[in-house]
Amino acid sequence: MAKDQKVVTKAEKDHFRAELANRQQVIKNAKLPVVVLIEGYSAAGKGSAIGSIIHYMDPRFFKVYNMDVVSEDEARKPFLYRYAQKLPKQGQIAIFDGGWMDATVHGYVSGALTKKEYEKQVTSIRQFERQLVDNGYLLVKFFLEIDEEEQKKRLGGLADRKNTKYRVSDYDMEQNKHFKEYRKAFREFIKATDTGICPWNCIRADHRDLVEKKVASTITAGIDAMASHPHVAELQENPFPMVEFHGLSSYDLTDKVLSDEEYRKELKECQKKLAKLHNKIYRKKIPVIIAYEGWDAAGKGGNIKRIAQALDPRGYEVFPIASPSTEEKARHYLWRFWTRLPRSGHIAIFDRTWYGRVMVERLEGFCSENDWKRAYNEMNEFERDLTDWGAIVIKFWVQIDKDTQLARFTDRQNTPEKQWKITEEDWRNREKWDLYEGAVNEMIEKTNTTFAPWHILESNDKKYARIKAMKIVIQAIEERLANPI
């Protein structure tokens, strides 16, 4: 077929472009977030395919991301951060012009990634894609194919013209030079990530109009299918190595106390050690994530404060996690944690965490049963991504008994300057103590992975809990420094 023969008439083109543009209303009504991933060989026409499909779309509802250049900030975050951060909210479309496939394959072929790192990344990607779909995203993946000769011709054509010369990168030329290697790697990647719920759409990209038609109509069909038949997520078997857990009741709180004198002495020593270690992880660029969960009035705030006091304020951040904002609710529930990750060498302390999903959101019915049951595995996967990246992940459950909580609530109620710390909601939650205890036990049991285990802080005596927390953080950092990964 001659290249300039009209295989797609103007009327036909107008039609499929308009059909897709009309789907924006469907997306909006169905509160569907859409991710379109356009991958493919250099010069296969990714950019022009995108330009074409968005032609009739209302620019307020989509965003195109070119992912070529990794910013300094992105380079200091986990591999998937830059994509996770750009996830669209419900009713919006994010189009990635090249994405996690290109970055992974290029990294592997160029030697920047070892075989093992490559495989880890592929696993992360499979999980990430499944999580997107399971959490209500429509994900449409395209791979645009051309052959070696055609690529060479196109790159040559671009490089020859003054106005398009800048569009040919070193990477493009490199890809053509090692075309067979790249082809093999692309195929391997596609095979590894062509899953039932996130299949690839591979398109021969010889003819621009046909590419455009295929891309537009595939997205249109995807939207229609998802809007009429929402995806039902399946629960995954737990694939992660676990540490056994025998329930909160197995922790004796009575004898876990420190005298004022012991406390002062230990605090001073621990803070001194921690300050030194902070300096070391900063220089070695090790990220640390400390997650606090626990009963109301268990003493999370004071515990966090004692750790923070030891740290250089330029190298850590504390995130108090309240109920999600509208922007946050409209996205994957882990999005607000992805976007709060520390840079390498920094410490992020979370005062309440992603585990809200399987506690308050579960018990108050803010998410479906399928949602919270699935979340155990999703959070394990999330934490695995973090530890694979090199992070030390420390999870604390701050434990008190019911009587101690009552005493502290009453004290707050009766002390004017503490009254802001106690709300009606705290009393309501207290009534559900047993339900929460059940949920917490299940949570710890199912997320007590070897790479990110829980630590129970006995906090009937807050001083004891503070010192225990610091010692755990110190030990975790020292172990890592002794055994770098």
Place this chain on the structure above:
Amino acid sequence: MAKDQKVVTKAEKDHFRAELANRQQVIKNAKLPVVVLIEGYSAAGKGSAIGSIIHYMDPRFFKVYNMDVVSEDEARKPFLYRYAQKLPKQGQIAIFDGGWMDATVHGYVSGALTKKEYEKQVTSIRQFERQLVDNGYLLVKFFLEIDEEEQKKRLGGLADRKNTKYRVSDYDMEQNKHFKEYRKAFREFIKATDTGICPWNCIRADHRDLVEKKVASTITAGIDAMASHPHVAELQENPFPMVEFHGLSSYDLTDKVLSDEEYRKELKECQKKLAKLHNKIYRKKIPVIIAYEGWDAAGKGGNIKRIAQALDPRGYEVFPIASPSTEEKARHYLWRFWTRLPRSGHIAIFDRTWYGRVMVERLEGFCSENDWKRAYNEMNEFERDLTDWGAIVIKFWVQIDKDTQLARFTDRQNTPEKQWKITEEDWRNREKWDLYEGAVNEMIEKTNTTFAPWHILESNDKKYARIKAMKIVIQAIEERLANPI
């Protein structure tokens, strides 16, 4: 006085640290946002002063920013962006370890800024600081002074020890080498920015404990003063050159029409031109900001769409502006626009803008009279910062008459697929047409600056308005390309 003599007792130190920490409750209750700026000579002890004052603070309520390294993203935004972006919300404290003073003085002395650029920056800073205070922020500025010999000694001490060596930068050594020059420049800067509402606190930094005491007690006193006597902002005289405006009624809408044929032809030509110009501004790194305001149903969406169609999606972004989120309401009202600025070479299109302050927020009573009256000047200052940075700022008012609005509302009401576009609020706003018209006339009159003038788009015929908008954008870009700044 000997250096290691205890000029401040431990009890005293505990006292002023605790006093400051206690103020976090005051800040929270008064919904006060606090900015602390710690400037000073290298090695004057900025870091240790900060470490000390935050010692007892709850880490969930403050954040320390080290501003040394300008990120790639920040380098492509206006000078003040990186500070504006980090503004705390109500009840929070942001502490800048070095800030806009150091960046400006260093830029000037090192020759990176010309005299004229330096002076522009100083003007911006004066305005920025005043705006912060006028908009309810407590701003406390410190300058820590040491002399040449002392600095040399301290830098030498740091450089000699293995663990502190990395803390001495080239800039620090440079500053000591050209100490007198820097001293002169610091003094000039202080003089130029030591205003009645944002005064400097200059502190002799020979003794660490005294610095700490002065800093802590000054912040404490500042919080108490502001919490008990809120600042009342004064209205500024307009200092900007203006273009005359004769009211919306002076625009005749009747004869501003295009035939379908004229429209198609013009649209094609304009989009082609615009696509080329987009490429050019991208390469020349010129940022463009297009702001749309107008009556409900005036045709803003369709107008924006025709411009966006012509653009490379990787180089522009459209921001639909609805009512502010909780995070946004808790900050300076321009914060949500500062954080949405385009990178240099990109285009940002705002579908509704910061002018909401003097329209809906004024008329619905969402801000005080002082707030909206002050806003004209504040928005002119904001836009001046943008044009000084090099941005092309284009402001559109999309104009229709009352009958046309009624016809369009009715059409939306009666057409199922358009019903989402019309709400009760639209009808309520329509009842206040005359009030709005008065507010719009005043707004345009007071913000019609020569550097960011308004353009009225007669949109009874949407086709006419679209072409007019595109031609204005084309002309503005062409003029800039012909006359680079």
